Amino acid sequence: MTEEIVVIPGDGIGQEVVPAAVDVLQATGIGFEFVEATAGDHVAAEGGDPLPEETRALVADADATLFGAAGESAADVILPLRDAVGSFVNVRPARTYPGVDAVKPDMDIVFLRENTEGVYAGHESRLTDDVSTLTRVVSKSASERLAEYACDYAPDGFTVAHKANVMRETDGLFRDTVQSVAEENGVETDAALMDALAMHLCLRPEEYEVVVCPNLAGDVLSDLAAGLVGGLGLLPSANIGEERALFEPVHGTAPDIAGQGVANPCATVLSAAMLLDYLGYEEEGDAVRDAVEDGLAHGPRTPDLGGDASTADVTNDIIERL
Amino acid sequence: MTEEIVVIPGDGIGQEVVPAAVDVLQATGIGFEFVEATAGDHVAAEGGDPLPEETRALVADADATLFGAAGESAADVILPLRDAVGSFVNVRPARTYPGVDAVKPDMDIVFLRENTEGVYAGHESRLTDDVSTLTRVVSKSASERLAEYACDYAPDGFTVAHKANVMRETDGLFRDTVQSVAEENGVETDAALMDALAMHLCLRPEEYEVVVCPNLAGDVLSDLAAGLVGGLGLLPSANIGEERALFEPVHGTAPDIAGQGVANPCATVLSAAMLLDYLGYEEEGDAVRDAVEDGLAHGPRTPDLGGDASTADVTNDIIERL
Ligand SMILES: CC(C)[C@H](C(=O)O)[C@@H](O)C(=O)O
Numbered sequence: 183m184t185e186e187i188v189v190i191p192g193d194g195i196g197q198e199v200v201p202a203a204v205d206v207l208q209a210t211g212i213g214f215e216f217v218e219a220t221a222g223d224h225v226a227a228e229g230g231d232p233l234p235e236e237t238r239a240l241v242a243d244a245d246a247t248l249f250g251a252a253g254e255s256a257a258d259v260i261l262p263l264r265d266a267v268g269s270f271v272n273v274r275p276a277r278t279y280p281g282v283d284a285v286k287p288d289m290d291i292v293f294l295r296e297n298t299e300g301v302y303a304g305h306e307s308r309l310t311d312d313v314s315t316l317t318r319v320v321s322k323s324a325s326e327r328l329a330e331y332a333c334d335y336a337p338d339g340f341t342v343a344h345k346a347n348v349m350r351e352t353d354g355l356f357r358d359t360v361q362s363v364a365e366e367n368g369v370e371t372d373a374a375l376m377d378a379l380a381m382h383l384c385l386r387p388e389e390y391e392v393v394v395c396p397n398l399a400g401d402v403l404s405d406l407a408a409g410l411v412g413g414l415g416l417l418p419s420a421n422i423g424e425e426r427a428l429f430e431p432v433h434g435t436a437p438d439i440a441g442q443g444v445a446n447p448c449a450t451v452l453s454a455a456m457l458l459d460y461l462g463y464e465e466e467g468d469a470v471r472d473a474v475e476d477g478l479a480h481g482p483r484t485p486d487l488g489g490d491a492s493t494a495d496v497t498n499d500i501i502e503r504l
Numbered sequence: 505m506t507e508e509i510v511v512i513p514g515d516g517i518g519q520e521v522v523p524a525a526v527d528v529l530q531a532t533g534i535g536f537e538f539v540e541a542t543a544g545d546h547v548a549a550e551g552g553d554p555l556p557e558e559t560r561a562l563v564a565d566a567d568a569t570l571f572g573a574a575g576e577s578a579a580d581v582i583l584p585l586r587d588a589v590g591s592f593v594n595v596r597p598a599r600t601y602p603g604v605d606a607v608k609p610d611m612d613i614v615f616l617r618e619n620t621e622g623v624y625a626g627h628e629s630r631l632t633d634d635v636s637t638l639t640r641v642v643s644k645s646a647s648e649r650l651a652e653y654a655c656d657y658a659p660d661g662f663t664v665a666h667k668a669n670v671m672r673e674t675d676g677l678f679r680d681t682v683q684s685v686a687e688e689n690g691v692e693t694d695a696a697l698m699d700a701l702a703m704h705l706c707l708r709p710e711e712y713e714v715v716v717c718p719n720l721a722g723d724v725l726s727d728l729a730a731g732l733v734g735g736l737g738l739l740p741s742a743n744i745g746e747e748r749a750l751f752e753p754v755h756g757t758a759p760d761i762a763g764q765g766v767a768n769p770c771a772t773v774l775s776a777a778m779l780l781d782y783l784g785y786e787e788e789g790d791a792v793r794d795a796v797e798d799g800l801a802h803g804p805r806t807p808d809l810g811g812d813a814s815t816a817d818v819t820n821d822i823i824e825r826l
């Protein structure tokens with residue numbers, strides 16, 4: 183049975199790195215069926231919806247989707263797409279690589295970010311000319327589902343980020359639910375205030391392996407970790423649902439270098455490796471990760487990593503190492 | 505006219521660093537009247553309210569308050585105290601010092617954190633067994649007041665942190681209000697998404713000088729900055745109101761070293777220097793900051809900075825340098 187992969191390059195360097203990752207997926211020899219779809223600022227500029235209904239419908243139906251980046255319309259594209267695959271967790275690994283400059287070497291942390299609620303399920307109102315509100319939502323059921331995933335993912339234990347000293351009811355529910363599901367599963371956890379955690383990640387990142395976060399906390403802490411490992415050029419992510427999933431680099435459209443053929447494809451190639459894992463091709467996923475790691479240590483590098491190679495040079499090097 | 509300063513050591517190392525800072529304030533020769541008050545876990549343990557009404561009333565009436573730290577009861581103590589002084593901005597400078605180890609040398613950033621609303625003005629409910637909510641509040645008036653302070657504080661310009669791509673109405677109101685007040689005052693600003701900012705602070709902190717933040721964003725980003733400058737031992741803060749203010753180190757009670765006489769008093773002494781500025785003794789405030797900086801470069805150091813000096817050694821050294 184051929185799996186159908188929807189491919190959405192989007193805007194900016196998405197147009198360069200997504201085709202590169204598709205080349206790598208094709209080089210695995212698995213024989214996926216790729217279906218290309220459009221989204222992003224360039225669609226809106228032509229008078230369309232930044233997320234056309236055909237694209238949404240394709241994603242909601244495919245086995246997996248590989249997404250590049252969207253510009254100004256990012257939130258209007260990526261949030262409904264996460265929803266279209268029924269994604270309840272955003273998996274964001276942040277690790278350093280030998281030979282790649284990092285603020286903090288020896289980091290290897292995976293953030294498991296709640297992907298459906300918090301301020302992202304926010305209902306906002308402008309109550310008066312002076313006052314606006316946003317109603318943040320935290321449910322026991324979403325916290326449980328995330329916790330079950332976390333227990334499978336990290337049977338050796340994890341840290342739960344929260345701000346329950348201020349958001350007592352909502353983050354209290356999140357923290358307590360996640361910790362009690364973990365306890366039932368015999369998985370050890372500790373809880374950390376998100377502000378203190380931001381500090382500790384800078385000082386002693388090697389003490390953390392897996393961090394389970396409410397939605398916005400995960401957004402901020404994973405970007406902070408991206409800073410500590412040296413930027414977004416190497417960070418993949420996966421939006422996992424029960425039956426489908428969406429994979430995307432953590433980086434954006436990089437308008438300053440778009441169209442020059444020098445974008446670093448690694449984050450998207452590593453996202454494609456997470457796609458392989460998700461569909462059960464873990465051996466191939468590992469092979470892609472090894473090829474990227476080898477390439478970073480010994481192969482050509484794009485300018486963001488101090489080299490002068492092109493996207494194509496790096497992609498071909500990865501494919502040769504497979 | 506003698507100014508009245510309320511002094512609340514609180515819990516843990518608060519009991520050591522607050523008296524040290526009072527010694528430094530006394531050494532300036534200004535002749536304040538100090539009134540000691542209690543708060544924190546140790547009061548609650550004796551059956552009292554962690555924030556006794558007498559303490560709250562004293563703070564609401566004094567010219568300024570110097571606070572140490574509180575343990576488990578921190579939120580129940582510090583949030584009502586910020587309110588008691590009518591504080592609308594929390595000023596949090598995060599800078600590195602020559603000779604003190606930092607993840608990122610050359611940082612010198614001041615966070616101006618909105619201090620009254622956001623999730624801190626949160627109204628929470630447990631709507632059903634499954635669902636809890638928190639209503640986050642952002643007002644034009646609070647954003648304007650913060651912006652006016654920021655324009656005075658940073659006439660050369662500042663960065664506005666927000667997450668208005670997701671919290672469109674609330675953080676949109678915050679960002680737009682702050683930027684339009686700045687424009688009316690001829691102050692340049694740029695706006696930065698708080699997640700991207702967390703990353704950029706790790707990569708290029710030297711590009712930022714003053715960052716104006718919603719309440720929780722300021723909490724997290726300033727703690728992140730504390731991590732980058734090497735920890736909390738040197739970070740002061742000021743909660744500024746129209747007529748009174750409260751000064752506190754950013755660190756907590758440090759239970760692991762409390763009672764040993766080795767706590768680093770610098771963060772509290774630097775908070776006392778901000779108190780001097782607030783009351784109009786800017787020359788004395790500068791003298792205290794210079795003495796701390798000199799002491800860090802040439803004087804004795806507490807164990808958190810790799811030395812073996814006591815709190816008293818460091819305090820006496822600062823006083824001698826005044
Ligand atoms: C574009 C934006 C809505 C998105 C988010 O906040 O989740 C982005 O920051 C991310 O982390 O993927």
Ligand SMILES: CC(C)[C@H](C(=O)O)[C@@H](O)C(=O)O
Nearest residue numbers: 347348377578579582583723
């Ligand atoms: C103790 C807590 C309520 C407080 C806050 O969140 O403001 C603390 O983290 C701080 O930053 O002073």
